[in-house]
Structure formats: structure tokens, C-alpha cells
Amino acid sequence: MFPELTRDDVFRLETRRLWLRWPRMADASAILRLAGAKAVAEMTASIPHPYPSGAVEPFIFAMRKGNALGEHLVLAVTPRDRPNELIGMIGAHPQASGRPFIGYWLGTPHWNKGLATEAVQALIDTLFSLVEIEAIEADTRVINPASRRVLEKSGFRQEGSFLKALPARGGLFPCEQFRLDRSTWAALKSWGASGWTPAPPEEIPDEEACLA
Template sequence: MFPELTRDDVFRLETRRLWLRWPRIADATAILCLAGEKAVAEMTAAIPHPYPTQAVDPFVFATRKGNALGEHLVLAITPREKPNELIGMIGAHKQATGRPFIGYWLGTPHWNKGYATEAVQALIDTMFSLVEIDAVEADTRVINPASRRVLEKSGFRQEGSFLKSLPARGGLFPCEQYRLDRSTWAALKSWSVSGWAPLPAAEQQQQAERFSEEPCMA
């Protein structure tokens, strides 16, 4: 499903305020700190709380491997001016239906700033632009109105409620199913200019220097 373009770790998405790039081991501290917070973890299916320290590096390796193999596209969300400072993550995953499933989280210091919507719209633009799909799907826990607003602002339509297995939460929990059709996306494309673009060689060198000099977290 995921094209060759996304399988190289130089792939990134840019929005007005964000830089979405492949995760790396240098992000481990930020992931442990931010994703491990109860308020973040409890809204997800797979993030444990507390987050075991020994689980972070294998997680990063697994995301990178899956990206390289085209099994998914998982990206670190970072401020555009501080691309080493992970503030959350977003990903598109294969489903049996052939439609990608979108999931995301942000650390609590970065809530209520519109970052999640910006990241979701950038990833949606990329999926519809690069992959022949008729729709993108997502879901959210019924107790997560913030995530519901992100999806609705991005054009998703609620398809109904269901009980979903959330392994890290230990059972079945009420969730709401959402779907964004290609036709709806096409009508909403004016929401922003975002997505993948080639990086000039000189800027690649500048970014490489920044990556090597800046710490993972401020």
C-alpha cells in the first residue's frame, strides 16, 4: 500500500508549523515521557501505562522497519523549527479493507494548539495523493472529544459506535468509527498547503547538522 517514496528515512511532511519525519532512537526519551502519561496512554489501544523503559527502543526499531517495508507509515510530529523535538506521533496502517487507518497522539503540553489537526490533514493529503484508495478510516474512544473534533475538522464522518479491543487498556471499550471518502477530501483540499516535497541538497545538509547538534527534548 505504501509507495517507495515513503520507505526512505529522508521522507518527511511539512506543514505551516510542523515537520513530520521518521522516528529515530534519539526520540526514545521524548516518547517515554510524553506517551507514558496516563492522560495520553489511556486514549490509545496500544500504549501501556506506565510505559516500560525497555520497550521504547524496540518500538522505534519496529516503526522504522515497518516504514522501510511499506507495512505502515509512522511519523514523529515535531515543531518545524525544532525537528529534533518530538511532541507526538501519527501513523497510517494497513487494514484488510485496503483502506488505511489513521492514529495519532500528542504530549499533553502540546494539546489545544491545533497541532493534531494540522498533522492529520497533512497525512491525509499524502495518503490520497500517493495511494489509490477510496477512503481513510479512524476511530476514537467515546470519552475523547478532543480527538473527535480533530477528525471532524479534517472532514471525517462518524459511521457509528462499536466496542473495540484495546489491549493496553485490558478489554473492550466503546469507540466511534470515522471515515473520510476521497470525494469529500477533494472538496476540502483547500484547508492548507501541506505534504511531501523534495528537500534541496544544501538544506538537507543544514538539517543534518541541526539533527546532530540539537537535543531530543528542550
């Protein structure tokens, strides 16, 4: 699903404050420390808490392998001026519908700064620009309204609520489904070019964890 351009580990996305790159084995300690925090893990579908130290390197290997094969696109989120310092992760995964699903998380020291919104918008721009898709989907737990706001600020529209199996949480949990159509994305990009800007990030803080 993902093009040749993304299948080389030199691939990266740059934003005003961030550098999104392939994860590396050197990121293991940061992933263990940040993703393993209860406040982060409990908002996701697949991050266990506590995070077993022996699971980190196999996870990184699997993410790199999937990137290389074009099976998904999973990127480390890093500060642009410190690209070796992982502060979170973001990824897009294929679904049977043909619409990719995105998920993300940021370590708690980096919440409430608008960084998740910046990373999400960079990824959706890349997906719509490089892949022939009609829409992108995401979901959040209903107890995570700040992550919902990240998606809304990125143009996603809520499609409804449902019960979703969250393997790392051990059951079914209420979640909200979101979708961003290509036409909506194109309109938002056009409005941005003509002077439209979203609300400043400090007006509504973001809690930077989404189902992944």
C-alpha cells in the first residue's frame, strides 16, 4: 500500500518543530520509558503496562521490517533540532476497506504543546499526497477527549461510537470512530493557503495519545 519512497530508512517528514523518521534500535530505552507510562499505555489498544523490557527491540524490528515491505508506515516522532531523541510514535496501517488507520502517542512530558496535531497533520498530508486513498480513519477511547480534539483540529469528523477490542487493555471498551475524506483534506489545505488558520494550540490543550 505504501510507496517505494517510504520504504527506505532515510525517509523522513519535517515540520516546523518535528522530525518524523524510521524508528531505530537506539530508541528502545525511550520507547520503554515513555510508552510504558500508564497514562500513555491505557489510551492505546496495543501498548502493555507495564511494558516488558524484552518486547521493545522485537517491536522496533517489526516496525522497520513492515516499513521496508510497504506494509505500514510507522515513524518515530522527534524534535527537529534533536532527531535522535524519540518523544513518541505515529503510524498508518492498512485496513481491508483500503482506508489506512492512523494511531499515535507522545510521552507525557510532551503533552499540551500541540505536537500531536503537528505530527498527525504531517502524516495525513503525506498519505493523501503519496497514496491513492479516498479517506483516512482513526479512533479514540471516549475517555480521551483531548485526543479527539487532535483529530478534529486535523479535519477528522466523528462517525459514531462503538465497542472495540483493546488487546492490551484486556477487553471491549467504548471508542469513537473518526474519518477524514480526501475532499475535506483538500479544502482545508486550500483554506490554509488563502489565510485560514486553526485555533492556536494553547486554547485547547491536547492529550497526546490515540489508539494504536
